[in-house]
Amino acid sequence: MQKHKPTTIIDIAKALNVSPSTVSRALHDHPSISAETKRNVHELAKKFNYQPNLLALSLLNKKTGIIGIVVPEITGYFFATIINGVQDMVASAGYKLLICQSNESFEEEKKLIHEMTLLRVDGFLISPTFNTKTFDHFEKLKSAGIPLVIFDRDCPGFQADKVLVDSYHGAYQAVDYLVKAGCRHVAHIAGPIAIPTFKQRLDGYLDALQDNGLSINDSLIVYSSGFSSECGIDALTQLLDQNETLDGIFSVNDAVAIGAMHIIRERGLRIPQDISMVGFDDESYSCFFNPSLSSVWQPVYEVGMLSAKILLDHFSNSEQAEGYRYEVLKPELVIRSSSASPNPLDIPRVHL
Amino acid sequence: MQKHKPTTIIDIAKALNVSPSTVSRALHDHPSISAETKRNVHELAKKFNYQPNLLALSLLNKKTGIIGIVVPEITGYFFATIINGVQDMVASAGYKLLICQSNESFEEEKKLIHEMTLLRVDGFLISPTFNTKTFDHFEKLKSAGIPLVIFDRDCPGFQADKVLVDSYHGAYQAVDYLVKAGCRHVAHIAGPIAIPTFKQRLDGYLDALQDNGLSINDSLIVYSSGFSSECGIDALTQLLDQNETLDGIFSVNDAVAIGAMHIIRERGLRIPQDISMVGFDDESYSCFFNPSLSSVWQPVYEVGMLSAKILLDHFSNSEQAEGYRYEVLKPELVIRSSSASPNPLDIPRVHL
DNA sequence: CTGTTAGCGCTTTCAG
DNA sequence: CTGAAAGCGCTAACAG
Numbered sequence: 001m002q003k004h005k006p007t008t009i010i011d012i013a014k015a016l017n018v019s020p021s022t023v024s025r026a027l028h029d030h031p032s033i034s035a036e037t038k039r040n041v042h043e044l045a046k047k048f049n050y051q052p053n054l055l056a057l058s059l060l061n062k063k064t065g066i067i068g069i070v071v072p073e074i075t076g077y078f079f080a081t082i083i084n085g086v087q088d089m090v091a092s093a094g095y096k097l098l099i100c101q102s103n104e105s106f107e108e109e110k111k112l113i114h115e116m117t118l119l120r121v122d123g124f125l126i127s128p129t130f131n132t133k134t135f136d137h138f139e140k141l142k143s144a145g146i147p148l149v150i151f152d153r154d155c156p157g158f159q160a161d162k163v164l165v166d167s168y169h170g171a172y173q174a175v176d177y178l179v180k181a182g183c184r185h186v187a188h189i190a191g192p193i194a195i196p197t198f199k200q201r202l203d204g205y206l207d208a209l210q211d212n213g214l215s216i217n218d219s220l221i222v223y224s225s226g227f228s229s230e231c232g233i234d235a236l237t238q239l240l241d242q243n244e245t246l247d248g249i250f251s252v253n254d255a256v257a258i259g260a261m262h263i264i265r266e267r268g269l270r271i272p273q274d275i276s277m278v279g280f281d282d283e284s285y286s287c288f289f290n291p292s293l294s295s296v297w298q299p300v301y302e303v304g305m306l307s308a309k310i311l312l313d314h315f316s317n318s319e320q321a322e323g324y325r326y327e328v329l330k331p332e333l334v335i336r337s338s339s340a341s342p343n344p345l346d347i348p349r350v351h352l
Numbered sequence: 353m354q355k356h357k358p359t360t361i362i363d364i365a366k367a368l369n370v371s372p373s374t375v376s377r378a379l380h381d382h383p384s385i386s387a388e389t390k391r392n393v394h395e396l397a398k399k400f401n402y403q404p405n406l407l408a409l410s411l412l413n414k415k416t417g418i419i420g421i422v423v424p425e426i427t428g429y430f431f432a433t434i435i436n437g438v439q440d441m442v443a444s445a446g447y448k449l450l451i452c453q454s455n456e457s458f459e460e461e462k463k464l465i466h467e468m469t470l471l472r473v474d475g476f477l478i479s480p481t482f483n484t485k486t487f488d489h490f491e492k493l494k495s496a497g498i499p500l501v502i503f504d505r506d507c508p509g510f511q512a513d514k515v516l517v518d519s520y521h522g523a524y525q526a527v528d529y530l531v532k533a534g535c536r537h538v539a540h541i542a543g544p545i546a547i548p549t550f551k552q553r554l555d556g557y558l559d560a561l562q563d564n565g566l567s568i569n570d571s572l573i574v575y576s577s578g579f580s581s582e583c584g585i586d587a588l589t590q591l592l593d594q595n596e597t598l599d600g601i602f603s604v605n606d607a608v609a610i611g612a613m614h615i616i617r618e619r620g621l622r623i624p625q626d627i628s629m630v631g632f633d634d635e636s637y638s639c640f641f642n643p644s645l646s647s648v649w650q651p652v653y654e655v656g657m658l659s660a661k662i663l664l665d666h667f668s669n670s671e672q673a674e675g676y677r678y679e680v681l682k683p684e685l686v687i688r689s690s691s692a693s694p695n696p697l698d699i700p701r702v703h704l
Numbered sequence: 705c706t707g708t709t710a711g712c713g714c715t716t717t718c719a720g
Numbered sequence: 721c722t723g724a725a726a727g728c729g730c731t732a733a734c735a736g
Contacts, residue, residue, distance in 0.1 A: 005414075006496065008713055019723045024715060032721055049492075054470045055411045056713035059728050062357075064407070074451075075432040075636075083426060087453065096467065099426075099451040101439065115448065118406045140401070144358065229640050258640045265642060284427075285635075288581050288610045290617060290642045360729055371707045376731060384705055408729035411712050 007048040015048075016040055027052075058120065067311065068098045068121035070112055072129055077283050078300055079127070082152070085304020086125060093312050095122070106131040113137050117146065123311045124148035128155055130195050147314035151307040154196045161325045163307040167197050167280075170296035170331035171204025174250050174278040177294075177333055179212040181340040183248030183276055187220040189235045189260060191227070191252040198252060201280065205250055219244055224256055232259025240267060247275055248339070254279035254286050254295050261289070261338070276339040291337035298331045359400040367400075368392055379404075410472065419663065420450045420473035422464055424481055429635050430652055431479070434504070437656020438477060445664050447474070458483040465489050469498065475663045476500035480507055482547050499666035503659040506548045513677045515659045519549050519632075522648040522683035523556025526602050526630040529646075529685055531564040533692040535600030535628055539572040541587045541612060543579070543604040550604060553632065557602055571596055576608055584611025592619060599627055600691070606631035606638050606647050613641070613690070628691040643689035650683045 009027070013020045018037065026033050026041035044050075058064040067090050071079040083099060090097055098121060102109040109129050114137070116124070124141060126148055135158040141148050142160070151163040178186050188205045191198030202221070209216060222239045224231045235256065239246065240263065251257035257279035264275055271277055271291055279286065282297035310325050335341070361379070365372045370389065378385050378393035379402075396402075410416040419442050423431040435451060442449055450473060454461040461481050466489070468476070476493060478500055487510040493500050494512070503515040530538050540557045543550030554573070561568055574591045576583045587608065591598065592615065603609035609631035616627055623629055623643055631638065634649035662677050687693070 006713095009715095010713075020713090021715075021724080022722055025722085028715090034721060037721085049496075051470055053411070053472065053713050055407050055416070055472055056728085057715085059405070059407045059411055059712095059730095060714060060716095062728075074426055074435065075429065077427065080427040080432065084453075096450075096471070097452075098448075100449075101436075118403055119448070120405065120407055144401075229637070255637075258637060261642075262640055283637075285581070285607070285610060285637050288614050288641075290613075358729095361731095362729075372729090373708080373731075374706055377706085380731090386705060389705085405729050408712085409731085411714095411728095412730060412732095414712075 006053070007045075007050045008053070009050070011048060012041060012044050012050060015044055062120075063122050064120050065094065066096045066098050066119070066121045067123050067125060067308070068100065068113075068116040068119075069125040070100050070102055070109060070116075071127050072102050072104045074099065074101055078281060078298075081300040082127075082304035082307075085301040085306075086308040087304075089305045089308035090312065093315075095312070102129050104129050104131060106133075110137045113141070117141070117144070122146075123314060125307050125311060126150055127152045130192065147311055149307045149311045151303055152197075156196060159324055161310050163303055163310065163325075163327045163329070165298045165303065166328050166330055167200040168204040168207075170280060170298070170333070171201040171250065172208045173204075173331075173333040174280070174294075174296050175205045175208035176212065177335065178248040178250065178276055178278060178339060179208065179214060181248075181276060183340070184214065185217070185220065185245045186214075186248040186250060187222065187239055187244075187246055189232065189239075189249065189251045189256055190221055190223050192223070201250075201252060217244070220246065224252060227253055227255055229255045229259035229262070232256035232261075233263055234259075236260040236263040240264075249275060249277050251277065251279045254281045254283040254293060257293060257295075257338075258286075258289065261293070271338050272340045278333070278339050282334055287336060289338070294336045294339040295334055296331050297334050299329045302329055358405070359397075359402045360405070361402070363400060364393060364396050364402060367396055414472075415474050416472050417446065418448045418450050418471070418473045419475050419477060419660070420452065420465075420468040420471075421477040422452050422454055422461060422468075423479050424454050424456045426451065426453055430633060430650075433652040434479075434656035434659075437653040437658075438660040439656075441657045441660035442664065445667075447664070454481050456481050456483060458485075462489045465493070469493070469496070474498075475666060477659050477663060478502055479504045482544065499663055501659045501663045503655055504549075508548060511676055513662050515655055515662065515677075515679045515681070517650045517655065518680050518682055519552040520556040520559075522632060522650070522685070523553040523602065524560045525556075525683075525685040526632070526646075526648050527557045527560035528564065529687065530600040530602065530628055530630060530691060531560065531566060533600075533628060535692070536566065537569070537572065537597045538566075538600040538602060539574065539591055539596075539598055541584065541591075541601065541603045541608055542573055542575050544575070553602075553604060569596070572598065576604055579605055579607060581607045581611035581614070584608035584613075585615055586611075588612040588615040592616075601627060601629050603629065603631045606633045606635040606645060609645060609647070609690075610638075610641065613645070623690050624692045630685070630691050634686055639688060641690070646688045646691040647686055648683050649686050651681045654681055 009020050009023045013023045023041050026038045074080055087097055100112045106129050135155055149161045154164055190202050193199040193202055219242055222235045224235045257277055261277055264271055269275055279293050279295040282295040286293040286295050306327055361372050361375045365375045375393050378390045426432055439449055452464045458481050487507055501513040506516055542554050545551040545554055571594055574587045576587045609629055616623055621627055631645050631647040634647040638645040638647050658679055
């Protein structure tokens with residue numbers, strides 16, 4: 001494994017007794033180069049396995065062709081699928097994608113963005129941490145003229161292009177459905193309401209109840225400490241131990257819902273006969289649970305595609321004067337077997 | 353959003369009426385620079401928000417500090433967790449990670465590796481596509497002196513550092529367990545045996561049966577067309593339609609197992625009373641299924657850490673003369689409720 | 705303690 | 721049609 005240093009344009013130039021510029025032009029098929037020289041150059045390039053040095057090019061052109069994406073995590077269907085959407089979009093425009101995880105750490109997020117800036121990525125796609133309350137690091141990008149698009153998680157008070165999902169609408173649909181299906185005591189396993197997304201889901205829950213003429217019972221709202229199935233176990237244990245009447249649950253996400261379902265069964269209750277359950281995210285495995293889990297599907301792939309599209313637009317449209325884009329995509333309730341049906345005859349119960 | 357071009361070392365030099373090299377030295381805290389100059393330089397650097405240009409550095413040092421990782425996909429627990437292991441390892445050594453997906457496309461894999469080579473990544477971590485039968489693109493890296501480590505999926509005949517999981521051993525454990533639990537007609541939903549990993553799982557299945565004095569019944573082996581739950585549905589439908597006696601199933605992975613379980617229930621059969629099921633991969637959600645799914649856990653995070661470690665060793669140990677590393681990690685059977693227990697009194701049935 | 709020079713690999717005027 | 725020179729941003733000898 002001897003370290004051949006890569007062939008450069010100069011090596012070829014020397015071997016052919018021409019100047020580097022001639023080689024460069026030949027390689028780029030410049031019109032004013034003799035056919036013969038071109039042939040010779042290409043031949044040698046192949047023979048030496050010449051690979052242009054992108055670093056040198058980037059330095060020269062002041063652009064790397066790399067887009068940086070920062071997500072809280074890649075484990076899990078949600079962000080992984082967004083990344084796929086982004087990937088497909090940017091690849092078709094000839095850009096590469098540098099994927100980084102912040103692990104929900106604000107410090108890490110700052111550090112990553114800083115490092116990627118040093119690397120001179122051409123633009124950013126960012127889904128901020130739950131702990132991101134200040135936006136100086138984003139402002140810095142803006143003032144440095146580096147385009148960025150915020151996706152999935154809003155940054156209240158920070159002006160930028162944004163692509164979000166309407167969590168309120170999704171939650172409203174879910175709870176409205178539960179009530180129409182006959183549930184009168186719908187609980188909510190909520191996320192931290194300091195985060196806009198989860199505040200919206202809570203609001204959707206509250207409004208759906210009120211619009212259906214049901215009163216709000218605060219003890220039916222339990223706050224989950226996290227987003228894993230284990231948290232669902234804790235949340236539901238707490239809820240059931242309060243001995244409140246309970247016939248439906250809207251869970252902040254599917255993972256939590258699944259932990260909760262585990263406890264429901266363990267307590268000898270039936271789903272959906274005793275308690276109906278609706279989750280959020282529509283994880284890929286949710287339809288295979290027993291009973292299969294009703295859930296709010298989010299257009300994740302589209303979020304990725306659209307965010308990337310908006311970023312790419314920045315690269316082509318020199319400096320568009322218009323304000324920031326603010327796109328809110330609609331989620332959709334997917335009804336399966338974990339929730340009682342309003343009309344068993346009309347609504348398909350199993351939706352794979 | 354006016355495009356301030358980034359401050360360079362020269363801007364600072366001019367403003368201070370010193371030479372660029374002085375600024376460079378001051379920034380690096382070189383001993384032979386007066387305290388005052390250093391102070392001035394640092395001050396201005398902060399004021400101008402100076403950011404060193406990594407591209408220029410990389411060009412100079414002939415190293416980028418970037419490690420490229422190529423995985424078939426990032427959706428799904430398996431590779432996402434490996435990436436986490438890699439990430440943690442390389443970050444602590446000051447390297448960045450460029451993550452790319454081949455989507456199981458051989459062409460894409462070649463293209464990605466080529467592009468990353470142009471970008472001058474310092475080394476590669478590669479889990480090849482199922483369609484990767486030739487290894488010229490890997491050989492090229494070797495002859496260019498770019499270190500690479502193959503992980504999870506073996507490349508028979510290709511010499512390189514490798515970190516693999518012992519699929520044979522995992523499969524053997526699973527099937528041995530099923531037999532000892534009383535299953536006499538164990539089926540196998542197999543993957544494409546052209547791929548070493550799945551061949552090994554099949555072999556483990558076969559050997560475990562034989563070692564237990566059971567005969568092999570070819571019609572109990574069904575080949576799945578893919579690795580999703582949908583494929584599990586197809587596979588099991590096919591299997592059950594053959595009307596073979598059947599009391600246990602070892603599935604090539606959890607996703608397929610879950611699709612299969614769906615069909616088993618749909619046919620009115622009980623798990624594990626009528627049919628026991630064991631999967632492979634131990635997906636994060638497998639313990640929350642109903643019944644919870646027994647599965648073969650793989651040390652995924654460790655695979656990531658170790659692969660990265662081996663690659664990093666290449667960077668420090670100049671040119672170690674020793675041959676290639678070949679590490680095979682052991683998986684472990686996790687017993688839950690989807691499989692009958694050999695001795696209900698001794699073995700915990702639910703393992704969260 | 706500081707400046708000058710050269711060069712990493714490549715492109716691109718400007719001159720022949 | 722081709723070459724020489726300058727420069728992208730930075731560092732590392734080599735001289736003062």
